[in-house]
Amino acid sequence: xxxxxxxxxxxxxxxxxxxxxxxxxxxxxxxxxxVIRTVESAxxxxxxxxxxxxxxxxxxxxxxxxxxxxxxxxxxxxxQAEIFVELKKGSVRRVFIGRKPARARPDLIVTVEYKVAxxxxxxxxxxxxxxxxRRVKAEPVNGFRHWPKLAAKSIVTGxxxxxxxxxxxxxxxxxx
Numbered sequence: 001x002x003x004x005x006x007x008x009x010x011x012x013x014x015x016x017x018x019x020x021x022x023x024x025x026x027x028x029x030x031x032x033x034x035v036i037r038t039v040e041s042a043x044x045x046x047x048x049x050x051x052x053x054x055x056x057x058x059x060x061x062x063x064x065x066x067x068x069x070x071x072x073x074x075x076x077x078x079x080q081a082e083i084f085v086e087l088k089k090g091s092v093r094r095v096f097i098g099r100k101p102a103r104a105r106p107d108l109i110v111t112v113e114y115k116v117a118x119x120x121x122x123x124x125x126x127x128x129x130x131x132x133x134r135r136v137k138a139e140p141v142n143g144f145r146h147w148p149k150l151a152a153k154s155i156v157t158g159x160x161x162x163x164x165x166x167x168x169x170x171x172x173x174x175x176x
Contacts, residue, residue, distance in 0.1 A: 023169040026121065027064060027081055027114075029074055029097040035165045036092055042164050043090070052157055053090030056150065060085045061106035067114045070174045074098065081114075107144040111137045118172065120162065127162060128155045 024031035043050040064081040075081040075098060084096040084104050096104065116135045119125040130136045140147035
C-alpha cells in the first residue's frame with residue numbers, strides 16, 4: 001500500500017500540532033518533515049547558508065531502494081522510498097512523500113540504497129566519495145541544463161544539509 005503525503009508549507013505543521021516525539025524514525029514521513037523544518041530554520045539564522053541554497057531551483061526525485069520492512073507501510077511493498085522535493089531559489093515549495101505524483105517533473109533523480117543512506121547519515125561514508133563512486137547516483141533528466149554547474153556545488157551543499165539533518169533526533173528501528 002503506497003501513500004503520498006503532500007507538504008505544501010514545511011513550517012506550517014510546527015504550530016498547533018501535537019508535541020514532537022523524542023526521536024524520528026529514519027526516512028519516515030515525520031523524519032523527512034523534521035529535516036525540512038531543521039534546514040529551513042537554519043536558513044533563517046544563517047545568511048551564508050541561505051545564500052548558498054538560493055542557487056538551487058530544481059525538482060529532485062529521491063529514490064531510496066531496499067528500505068526495511070518497518071518503512072514499507074509508507075512506501076509500499078516494493079521496498080522503494082520516494083521523496084519528491086520542489087526547490088525554488090533554495091526554498092522548499094512542495095514535498096511529496098511516497099510515490100512521485102504523475103504531474104511532477106523531476107530535473108534530477110537521486111538514487112541510493114537504504115544501507116548507504118544510513119551510513120551517510122551516520123557519518124560512516126563520505127558524501128563526496130559516495131557520489132564519485134556512484135553509491136549515490138544523481139541523474140539529470142528532462143534536459144536539465146543546470147546540472148553541470150550545480151554538481152560540484154551540490155557535493156559541498158549536500159554535505160552541509162546532511163550535517164543539519166543529523167541534528168534531527170533519529171532512530172533506525174520502530175518503537176517497541
